[in-house]
Amino acid sequence: MSKLIVSSIGPASSVQDGGRPGSQRYGLTPSGAMDRLALAAANTLVGNEPFAAAVEIGPFGASFTARCGAVHIALSGASRSADIAGRTVAFDTSATLADGETLTLGFAKGGAFSYLAIEGGIAGEPMFGSLAVNARAGLGSPYPRPLQNGDELQVQRASGAAERRIELPEQPEAPIGILFGPQDDEFSEDNKNLFLDSEWTISATSDRMGYRLEGPVIKHLHGHNIVSDGTVNGSIQVPGNGQPIVLMPDRGTSGGYPKIATVISADFGRFAQISAGHSFRFKAVTMAEAQAEARKFAELLRTLPDRLRPLESLDLNLEALSAANVAGHAVNAVDAATWQVAESATS
Amino acid sequence: MAAREAPPRLLPSGDSAITVEFSRDIDDAANRRVLALDRTLAVAPIAGVTETVPTYRSLLVHYDPLQIGFEALGEQLLTLAQRPDPAAARIRRWRIPVAYGGEHGIDLDDVAKALNTTPDEIVRRHVAGDYRVAMIGFTPGWSYLSGLDKFLHMPRRQNPRVLTPAGTISIGGVQTGIQCIAGPSGWHLLGRTAVRTYQLHRDPIFLLEPGDTVSFTPVDARTFAEQDRAAEAGEFVAELVAT
Numbered sequence: 001m002s003k004l005i006v007s008s009i010g011p012a013s014s015v016q017d018g019g020r021p022g023s024q025r026y027g028l029t030p031s032g033a034m035d036r037l038a039l040a041a042a043n044t045l046v047g048n049e050p051f052a053a054a055v056e057i058g059p060f061g062a063s064f065t066a067r068c069g070a071v072h073i074a075l076s077g078a079s080r081s082a083d084i085a086g087r088t089v090a091f092d093t094s095a096t097l098a099d100g101e102t103l104t105l106g107f108a109k110g111g112a113f114s115y116l117a118i119e120g121g122i123a124g125e126p127m128f129g130s131l132a133v134n135a136r137a138g139l140g141s142p143y144p145r146p147l148q149n150g151d152e153l154q155v156q157r158a159s160g161a162a163e164r165r166i167e168l169p170e171q172p173e174a175p176i177g178i179l180f181g182p183q184d185d186e187f188s189e190d191n192k193n194l195f196l197d198s199e200w201t202i203s204a205t206s207d208r209m210g211y212r213l214e215g216p217v218i219k220h221l222h223g224h225n226i227v228s229d230g231t232v233n234g235s236i237q238v239p240g241n242g243q244p245i246v247l248m249p250d251r252g253t254s255g256g257y258p259k260i261a262t263v264i265s266a267d268f269g270r271f272a273q274i275s276a277g278h279s280f281r282f283k284a285v286t287m288a289e290a291q292a293e294a295r296k297f298a299e300l301l302r303t304l305p306d307r308l309r310p311l312e313s314l315d316l317n318l319e320a321l322s323a324a325n326v327a328g329h330a331v332n333a334v335d336a337a338t339w340q341v342a343e344s345a346t347s
Numbered sequence: 348m349a350a351r352e353a354p355p356r357l358l359p360s361g362d363s364a365i366t367v368e369f370s371r372d373i374d375d376a377a378n379r380r381v382l383a384l385d386r387t388l389a390v391a392p393i394a395g396v397t398e399t400v401p402t403y404r405s406l407l408v409h410y411d412p413l414q415i416g417f418e419a420l421g422e423q424l425l426t427l428a429q430r431p432d433p434a435a436a437r438i439r440r441w442r443i444p445v446a447y448g449g450e451h452g453i454d455l456d457d458v459a460k461a462l463n464t465t466p467d468e469i470v471r472r473h474v475a476g477d478y479r480v481a482m483i484g485f486t487p488g489w490s491y492l493s494g495l496d497k498f499l500h501m502p503r504r505q506n507p508r509v510l511t512p513a514g515t516i517s518i519g520g521v522q523t524g525i526q527c528i529a530g531p532s533g534w535h536l537l538g539r540t541a542v543r544t545y546q547l548h549r550d551p552i553f554l555l556e557p558g559d560t561v562s563f564t565p566v567d568a569r570t571f572a573e574q575d576r577a578a579e580a581g582e583f584v585a586e587l588v589a590t
Binding site: 021022023024025026027028127136137138139179180181182183226227228229230231232233234235252253254259262263264265266287290291293294295298 | 358359360361362363364366368371372373385397398399400401402403404405406407409412413416417482483484485486487488489491528530545547552553557
């Protein structure tokens with residue numbers, strides 16, 4: 001076994017996987033990754049099952065050091081500067097830390113959460129089939145809490161598998177799809193329209209339980225207390241102050257505020273990646289559209305291995321870089337991470 | 348009998364869950380129908396349903412939209428909601444020991460004052476109750492019980508407490524509840540039990556099921572301390588009463 005030492009890490013970083021659904025009837029929330037596509041992409045790059053446990057890294061920087069052998073890793077999700085002992089590491093590619101080398105990550109750019117997957121996953125003791133951290137319930141392994149400086153993750157020694165990259169579809173800047181309900185009848189048509197037609201900003205007080213939205217006040221027809229009922233990832237509650245809260249994977253399993261709408265499952269990860277202070281809009285879709293999107297999303301997850309490519313030679317990278325420059329984006333030819341950002345900006 | 352009742356409302360909770368709503372209010376009859384549909388789904392599963400979450404007034408049905416669509420699932424749920432409760436005869440009865448008042452129930456005296464009676468009378472009425480686990484939610488093992496004596500109905504605290512202890516037995520509104528892990532609460536704390544409704548590394552991890560019935564037995568502080576040690580070691584201190 002090798003070890004990955006958490007040399008430094010900010011808040012809101014924890015081991016997450018596909019979560020532990022199945023016990024919500026006992027009040028146990030599923031937890032799991034905020035952005036399942038990014039988790040699956042990172043895992044696919046290092047040959048893991050898509051929802052194997054990985055490190056979900058919040059907005060701040062972090063560094064990890066390999067000990068007792070080399071460690072094969074991959075990064076996906078919110079891009080950020082990344083290097084191993086001075087060598088730049090691109091997102092959506094795999095890379096290897098030699099024994100003693102440190103992976104250094106900067107602040108998240110263009111997203112909230114990045115995923116660090118490790119070949120072979122993270123060793124731990126699953127509870128309800130999951131290592132995902134749910135600090136309130138005392139669950140999560142190897143640590144039932146967010147990661148802290150000095151923590152050690154037991155991981156497999158790198159097998160020597162070739163480095164790869166994964167071609168992910170562009171993430172559209174489109175509005176976040178919602179389905180009205182289950183309690184949209186607690187709101188007037190005017191207030192439902194206000195909800196749809198307004199720009200919303202993610203509050204700095206958001207966390208893995210809920211994203212608080214700042215915008216116009218949404219008024220209730222009959223007050224803000226309902227008899228508690230069940231919640232899902234993406235339930236949009238409107239509490240007394242009229243500022244919606246979108247429930248995230250560490251939500252309570254039941255809640256007593258009217259839920260005006262629900263984020264569609266295919267857009268949930270994209271929504272989770274909107275960082276504090278950033279604005280977005282909602283768009284109402286039909287059930288048929290939402291379920292068609294859910295099927296497309298499942299198909300994308302299923303076919304991630306088909307999107308793996310061998311890591312290109314530097315020559316090919318330079319070609320891509322020069323193409324990006326032609327499109328008018330200033331690109332540092334030796335900084336693959338910057339190239340990554342420019343690539344998504346061009347198309 | 349069930350066939351004469353109004354059908355539940357089917358409310359979309361996104362593209363992967365349906366809220367089957369039997370009532371908008373806390374309503375014992377509605378809760379019985381919720382639990383009946385939950386048990387029906389357990390014995391007659393619908394392909395594509397991944398998980399059910401009973402609450403006071405509705406059953407949240409999680410499903411995989413790749414396996415079944417909203418319309419088809421909704422239709423089947425409406426049909427199943429008309430079936431008689433398959434398991435009404437096999438309800439478990441639990442006796443839960445509670446240390447009332449003092450440091451274990453810091454609101455008991457205030458509740459008695461607010462209701463113009465004595466702490467003993469509050470305890471007597473709370474112990475006399477025959478409760479049903481209407482739902483479990485909010486945090487692991489937090490069991491909401493229906494059947495609270497009307498005399499004990501009172502509004503929740505103006506200022507919810509940020510932290511209340513594990514095992515708290517409290518009242519709020521028309522409900523009483525068993526709280527498993529320490530956490531925030533706006534309810535009035537009457538006592539504490541050593542019973543863990545949620546305990547890792549014990550089989551089963553979750554003690555109570557929605558639909559179980561519960562009664563409380565007063566114990567003194569010393570017994571609570573003994574039971575708490577035993578429970579910490581993984582022993583059951585709740586008594587399953589033969590039916």
